[in-house]
Amino acid sequence: MATAAKTPTKAKAAAKAAPSKPSKAKKPETGTRTIQVDELSRVEGEGALFVRVKDGVIKDCKFKIVEPPRFFEAFLKGRSYLEVPDITARICGICPMAYLMGAQQAMEDALGITITQPIRDLRRIMYCGEWIESHVLHAAMLHAPDFLGLDDALQLAATNKAVVEKALRLKKLGNDLLEVVGGGRAIHPINTRVGGFYKVPTKKALRGMMDELKWGIEASIDLAKLFGTFTFPDFEYDYHCVALHHPDEYAIVEGDVISNRGIHIPVREFHEVFQESHVAHSTALRGSSRGDNEPYLAGPNARYNLNYKQLSKLAKQTAKEIGLGEIVNNPFKSILVRMVETVYACEEALRLIKAYEEPDVAYVEGRPRASEGFGMTEAPRGVCYHSYKLDSEGRVLKAVISSPTAQNQPQIERDLHGVVERSLDLDDEALKQRCELTIRNYDPCISCSAHFLTLTMVRE
Amino acid sequence: MTAPSAKKKAAPAAPKAKTPAAAKPHRAKPKVAVWKFASCDGCQLSLLACEDELLDVVGEIEIAYFLEATTAKIDGPYDISLVEGSITTEHDLHRLRKIRQESKMLITIGACATSGGIQALKNFAKVDDYIRAVYDHPEFIDTLPTSTPIKDHVPVDFELRGCPINKAELLEAISALLNKRTPNIVHTSQCIECKKKGTVCLMVAKGVPCLGPATHAGCGNLCPSTNRGCFGCFGPSEAANGPALAKQLEKLGMTKREVRDFFRSYNSNAAEFRKTSEAYD
Ligand code: SF4
Ligand code: SF4
Numbered sequence: 001m002a003t004a005a006k007t008p009t010k011a012k013a014a015a016k017a018a019p020s021k022p023s024k025a026k027k028p029e030t031g032t033r034t035i036q037v038d039e040l041s042r043v044e045g046e047g048a049l050f051v052r053v054k055d056g057v058i059k060d061c062k063f064k065i066v067e068p069p070r071f072f073e074a075f076l077k078g079r080s081y082l083e084v085p086d087i088t089a090r091i092c093g094i095c096p097m098a099y100l101m102g103a104q105q106a107m108e109d110a111l112g113i114t115i116t117q118p119i120r121d122l123r124r125i126m127y128c129g130e131w132i133e134s135h136v137l138h139a140a141m142l143h144a145p146d147f148l149g150l151d152d153a154l155q156l157a158a159t160n161k162a163v164v165e166k167a168l169r170l171k172k173l174g175n176d177l178l179e180v181v182g183g184g185r186a187i188h189p190i191n192t193r194v195g196g197f198y199k200v201p202t203k204k205a206l207r208g209m210m211d212e213l214k215w216g217i218e219a220s221i222d223l224a225k226l227f228g229t230f231t232f233p234d235f236e237y238d239y240h241c242v243a244l245h246h247p248d249e250y251a252i253v254e255g256d257v258i259s260n261r262g263i264h265i266p267v268r269e270f271h272e273v274f275q276e277s278h279v280a281h282s283t284a285l286r287g288s289s290r291g292d293n294e295p296y297l298a299g300p301n302a303r304y305n306l307n308y309k310q311l312s313k314l315a316k317q318t319a320k321e322i323g324l325g326e327i328v329n330n331p332f333k334s335i336l337v338r339m340v341e342t343v344y345a346c347e348e349a350l351r352l353i354k355a356y357e358e359p360d361v362a363y364v365e366g367r368p369r370a371s372e373g374f375g376m377t378e379a380p381r382g383v384c385y386h387s388y389k390l391d392s393e394g395r396v397l398k399a400v401i402s403s404p405t406a407q408n409q410p411q412i413e414r415d416l417h418g419v420v421e422r423s424l425d426l427d428d429e430a431l432k433q434r435c436e437l438t439i440r441n442y443d444p445c446i447s448c449s450a451h452f453l454t455l456t457m458v459r460e
Numbered sequence: 461m462t463a464p465s466a467k468k469k470a471a472p473a474a475p476k477a478k479t480p481a482a483a484k485p486h487r488a489k490p491k492v493a494v495w496k497f498a499s500c501d502g503c504q505l506s507l508l509a510c511e512d513e514l515l516d517v518v519g520e521i522e523i524a525y526f527l528e529a530t531t532a533k534i535d536g537p538y539d540i541s542l543v544e545g546s547i548t549t550e551h552d553l554h555r556l557r558k559i560r561q562e563s564k565m566l567i568t569i570g571a572c573a574t575s576g577g578i579q580a581l582k583n584f585a586k587v588d589d590y591i592r593a594v595y596d597h598p599e600f601i602d603t604l605p606t607s608t609p610i611k612d613h614v615p616v617d618f619e620l621r622g623c624p625i626n627k628a629e630l631l632e633a634i635s636a637l638l639n640k641r642t643p644n645i646v647h648t649s650q651c652i653e654c655k656k657k658g659t660v661c662l663m664v665a666k667g668v669p670c671l672g673p674a675t676h677a678g679c680g681n682l683c684p685s686t687n688r689g690c691f692g693c694f695g696p697s698e699a700a701n702g703p704a705l706a707k708q709l710e711k712l713g714m715t716k717r718e719v720r721d722f723f724r725s726y727n728s729n730a731a732e733f734r735k736t737s738e739a740y741d
Contacts, residue, residue: 068498068548069603075581090578093502152530154518172511183686187502187624191686198688
């Protein structure tokens with residue numbers, strides 16, 4: 001497997017980037033050079049990047065989201081609190097749980113519902129399912145081919161079918177967990193609701209997942225080790241990491257918001273400390289910390305850096321074996337952190353399933369009142385924030401949703417700036433490929449920003 | 461594992477007719493393209509979620525364009541285009557027309573593409589209000605006042621319902637169309653699915669509001685078998701009677717507003733659902 005470490009040569013990297021418009025590559029160093037990538041592949045939604053370089057200095061670096069606006073916050077107005085989670089799920093097909101569960105939590109907060117432990121455990125099992133399917137889709141199917149100079153996982157299958165089959169089976173395991181708890185479908189599951197579930201899954205059905213989960217732990221360690229042999233671009237950044245933190249567990253479904261710059265606040269204060277703004281070049285709103293207006297990092301690396309101690313022994317051991325320390329500041333290594341989290345998610349789901357007893361009550365009912373509620377969960381790509389104001393009938397007066405992509409967008413731009421700066425000696429095609437790789441470190445769930453992203457490079 | 465050979469080097473870069481020779485390789489596998497408009501990507505992900513079948517499926521077809529999955533792009537014409545998402549911008553409308561020209565067969569996948577999707581809720585409002593509600597700088601936003609299905613703009617050969625689609629139906633549709641037969645997909649209502657599956661009727665037995673009588677079959681009877689009333693994510697069935705069902709829902713205690721909202725969600729712009737909900741405005 002070690003040969004997988006082969007990095008794409010510049011020539012191969014150049015060969016693989018197939019822009020929809022031919023770039024004016026290979027012009028001499030003077031004058032203006034433009035690299036344009038109108039469409040980013042293997043990124044959910046559509047995106048774009050514009051970079052302008054003058055005499056070897058970056059003058060402009062804009063990351064855009066060119067996704068047609070879908071206006072979720074607007075049409076949620078007037079809808080009943082019961083309908084909101086299913087509607088917000090449609091923001092993103094890769095991580096519907098982040099929207100389902102964030103909205104559910106916010107509504108429970110508003111209505112004063114306290115869910116029971118079994119419901120909480122079932123939610124965590126489902127969320128582990130989403131982490132597994134999303135992390136494996138992202139890492140193995142969409143991101144790994146970049147490190148190998150391949151177009152896609154299917155090309156990988158041509159040379160190493162066993163790896164792709166393993167990845168597919170692992171991804172399926174995540175989807176199966178979602179289906180068993182979520183009522184038979186993994187994308188936009190139908191069984192979850194404010195207060196709990198429509199029908200609790202049987203102990204038997206969940207226990208049926210145990211053997212596959214045991215296999216999943218081994219499989220994710222294998223994939224982690226394989227990806228650990230890749231060559232990673234030499235790039236580090238001193239990130240402002242933001243993630244949820246829970247006192248008793250590696251935070252997934254709930255916790256306080258913490259950061260490595262000393263922030264520790266309850267979810268309800270999130271928008272007092274962080275904000276979103278709208279700029280001309282993108283329909284996605286952009287997250288930053290209030291006051292200094294600086295980018296921050298959400299997602300696997302932020303979680304790992306902030307909550308490393310709470311990972312399982314096996315996950316930590318896997319991290320160590322693939323060369324990760326307790327802090328990972330190389331964004332390209334997010335592919336490794338994703339696999340470490342997959343190891344953890346398989347173990348965690350297994351642990352919860354072993355202890356699972358069917359509860360008598362599937363959900364806790366709430367009574368609408370004029371109120372405000374907040375919710376946040378760790379979507380595979382980072383914290384996903386929800387807040388809703390409700391009227392006395394439980395209808396939405398105001399909805400605010402911050403997707404991980406929108407929050408990470410300025411940081412992606414920063415990363416791109418740094419990466420381009422260090423790679424100016426590459427020719428345009430190779431540089432473009434490097435930029436795509438940089439963006440895919442995040443896999444911007446661009447459609448979840450529910451607002452627009454293209455890649456353009458100008459050298460003067 | 462070895463690094464790939466340079467076999468992809470020839471991936472055509474220009475959108476069209478740059479290498480006429482490439483458009484007519486000797487006709488091996490059918491070329492399938494996947495396109496996205498306004499949507500959540502859930503329906504195209506359903507293709508990647510065919511984990512057990514994926515490698516077999518791609519053995520039978522050539523994925524010629526699928527941004528979500530691959531960097532490789534092969535010029536049209538395409539044998540089948542799978543289209544996800546609704547039309548919400550002028551730019552997308554142009555893109556769609558070009559895709560239609562290049563596609564022998566065009567299949568829409570999901571509620572967004574077949575009825576306008578959840579974002580069609582804006583068809584019932586003033587779009588300017590919406591833009592102002594979400595964006596600080598409305599002047600940066602370029603959008604049509606409506607979200608409309610693909611069939612409103614170009615001829616569609618086959619429609620797959622659902623938000624999201626059922627991946628078994630997707631595989632059936634692809635294989636049927638490639639083999640030049642009609643896909644074996646029923647257009648009856650969710651109620652028929654309940655009967656087939658032996659699911660006790662939630663409305664009759666428990667008084668739970670359910671859109672099943674007017675909703676297209678195909679999901680696998682998910683909600684009723686999970687103690688949940690159907691909320692219509694597959695859109696109207698062929699012979700849906702919205703008004704009659706709406707009356708029944710009122711009898712079960714739903715307010716007019718609730719009845720309206722029930723019909724006005726993931727397929728709000730589908731004719732039968734639209735008419736019914738507008739009667740409750
Ligand atoms: S129909 Fe539903 S699942 Fe499919 S793309 Fe639209 S919103 Fe997503
Ligand atoms: S029962 Fe109705 S709402 Fe539920 S998945 Fe099927 S079609 Fe969609």
